Amino acid sequence: MELQGPFxxxxxxxxxxxYASVEQLDFPELRGKPLAVGGSEKRGVVSAASYEARKFGVKSAMSGVLAKQKCPTLIFVKPxxxxYKEISTKIREIFYDYTDLVEPLSLDEAYLDVTENKKGNPSASLLAxxxxxRIWEELELRASAGISINKFLAKVASDINKPNGQKTIHPSEVLPFLESLPVNKFYGIGKVTAAKMHNLGIFSGLDLKxxxxxxxxRLFGKSGNHYYHIVRGIQHSEVKPDRIRxxxxxxxxxxxxxxSEIYMLERLEIIAVELEKRMKKSKTKGKTxxxxxxxGDFSQQTRSKTLSQFIDAKADFMPIIKELLYQDALKDSVRLLGISFSNLDTEKRSPVWVQLRFDF
Structure with a gap:
């Protein structure tokens, strides 16, 4: 069976x-050294690690304490x-020289639809x-790329020849590639789902197929429909220039x-001020x-409340936050607090990057 085009x-x-590469770019004394952005030797979480640090097993979302244990010479820098946003904007300007169909996923990655492109070049591999x-010549930063017939395959491919490489999965290669791919390498299948699949005897795309x-x-709910189609190379998700927030x-x-819950409320007041600014700036209101x-043990809990009307003012949502805080007893001391709005009031969104703040 072959996939049917056009592709x-x-x-x-x-x-x-x-993040780490930008720090090494701006501060030459950090080049070639194991580097962690975010976190610290005693506190915090690693946001990004240089490849020199990754050789020691340091990776994002790891505690600063564990990272230092794995790499005693690790250097911590404040994000x-x-x-990073300034550099990301310059990278995006390069993308727009090739296509207007650019969908940013974060500051450091994006999808580009080059089916029809501004260079008139039929080869997506050569464009990549x-x-x-150009990113290297103009910004002195390295990028990897994946090229294929849909977003899922392009995302999987971009990880294959990292760092500073690219991988093309041609339409004729899609089905055999997916059949041989371990299920834990499928984008969107995390450790828990992969473990469940392994217990069911599903280790490769062929097993899944x-x-x-x-x-x-029956086994995976709505995600089962996604797995069924994706392993057959079928995904119709468009590259969306304006992502929905x-x-x-x-x-x-x-x-x-x-x-102390009193201290927590003081911190939440500060966080609420920042959130109100973001809501006002984006002209957005939310119900949830x-x-x-x-x-302190890195376990996480969320408590939510959905209202009958849309709000954006701190004076309106801070009493709800206080209510949620006191809703149940806290099981331990707290290292992070956050407030979010979902169930928003408008469909037209622009990309948003939520930046975690670190105290050092």
């Missing part, structure tokens, strides 16, 4: 160790999100190479764990308010 030409560009070359749609739906949030990690709590 789109999708590129997924993923910057290599973006500079304004600088040219884009990566043997399951019927009713079987997969589903939530707006603000959060803060503390330099020391706090256990969520309190995020991360404990």
């Amino acid at each position: 789109k030409k999708i590129i997924h560009v993923d910057m290599d160790a973006f 500079r999100f304004d600088r 190479q040219e884009i990566r070359d 043997k399951k019927t749609l009713p079987e997969l739906t 589903k939530s707006i949030a603000a959060e803060r990690t503390f330099s020391e764990n706090i256990s 308010v969520t309190l995020k709590i991360k404990y």
Whole structure:
């Protein structure tokens, strides 16, 4: 069985160790050294790690304490999100020289639909190479890319030859590639789902393909429909230049764990001010308010309340946050608090990057 065209030409560009690479670009003394952005030797969480640090097993979302244990020579630097956003904007300007169909996923990655492109070049692989070359020549940063017929395959492909490489999955290669791919390498299948699949004897795309749609739906709910089609190379998701914002949030990690609810309310007041600014700036209101709590042992809890009307003012949602905080007893001291709005009031959104604040 072969896939039926016509096929789109999708590129997924993923910057290599973006935050860490920007720090090494701006501060030459950090080049070639194991580097962690965010976190600290005693507190916080690693936002990004240089490839020199990754060789020791340091990775994003790891505690600073564990990262230092794995790499005693690790250097911690404070994140500079304004600088990362500035560089990200320049990268995006390069993308727009090739197509207007650019869908940012974050500051350091994006999808590009180059089926019809401004260069008139029919080769998506050559375009990806040219884009990566320009990023290096103009910004001195490395990028990897994946090229294929849909977003899912392009995303998977971009990880294959990292760092500073690219991979093209041609239409004729799609089905054999997916059949041989381990299920834990499928984008969107996390550790828990992969473990469940392994317990069911599903280790590769070929194993997954043997399951019927009713079987997969019974085993994995709505996701079963996605798995059934994706393993057959079928995905119709368009590259969307204007992504829909589903939530707006603000959060803060503390330099020391706090256990007093009075102190927590003081911190939440500050977070609420920042969230109100973001809501006003985006001219957005929401109905569902969520309190995020991360404990000292890194376990996480959320408490939510949905209202009958849309709100955006701190004076309106802070009493709800207080109610959610006191809703149940806290199980431990707290290292992070956050507030978010979802169930928003408008369909037209622009990309949003929620930046985690770190205290050092």
